[in-house]
Amino acid sequence: MKRILIIIGSPVLLFFACGSNGASGDEGRHPKDKGAQLFSMHCSLCHGKDGGLGLNGAKDLRRSQLTAAEMKAIVLNGKGAMMPYKNALTPAEIDAVVAHVRSMRVNE
Ligand code: HEC
Numbered sequence: 001m002k003r004i005l006i007i008i009g010s011p012v013l014l015f016f017a018c019g020s021n022g023a024s025g026d027e028g029r030h031p032k033d034k035g036a037q038l039f040s041m042h043c044s045l046c047h048g049k050d051g052g053l054g055l056n057g058a059k060d061l062r063r064s065q066l067t068a069a070e071m072k073a074i075v076l077n078g079k080g081a082m083m084p085y086k087n088a089l090t091p092a093e094i095d096a097v098v099a100h101v102r103s104m105r106v107n108e
Contacts, residue, residue: 035100038093042085043101051104056081062106071098 040049047053051061057080064071075094078084085094 034093035096035098035103038089038097039100042089043097046082051101058082061101062104064101064105068098068102071101 039047039051044053046055046058047061048055054060066074072094074082075089075098076084076086089097
C-alpha cells in the first residue's frame with residue numbers, strides 16, 4: 001500500500017505596507033549624481049568625462065574662470081560651437097549640470 005502524501009503548501013501572501021508612499025518621491029535623490037549623469041550624456045562628447053577634453057575649441061572646464069551664473073548662461077544660450085540647452089534640458093537639469101561642472105574644477 002502506497003501512501004502518497006500530497007503536500008500543498010498554500011502560498012502565504014504577505015503584503016508589507018512600507019511606510020511612506022507618495023509625498024516627495026521623484027525629487028532629486030542625489031542632485032550631484034544627476035548632474036554627473038547629465039554631463040556624461042550631454043556634455044562629455046565635447047568636454048570629456050572630466051571636463052578637460054576641449055573638442056572644437058572648448059575650453060578646459062576644470063580651469064574655467066567663469067562664475068556659476070556665467071556658466072549657466074552659456075549652457076542656456078550656447079556659445080561658438082556649443083549648442084544652447086535651454087530647450088533640451090529643464091532649468092533644474094541645467095542647475096544640476098552646472099553644479100557638476102563646478103565640482104570638477106581644480107583651483108590652482
Ligand atoms: C558640440 C560640442 C559641445 C557640447 C556637446 C557641449 N559643449 Fe560646452 N563648449 C563647447 C565649446 C566649443 C565651447 C567654447 C565656446 C567659445 O568660447 O567659443 C564650450 C564652452 C563651454 C563653457 C564655458 C567655458 C569657459 O570657461 O569659457 C561651459 C561652462 C560649457 N561649455 C559647459 C557645457 C555643458 C554643461 C554642456 C552640456 C550640457 C556642454 N558644455 C556641452 C562645446 C560643447
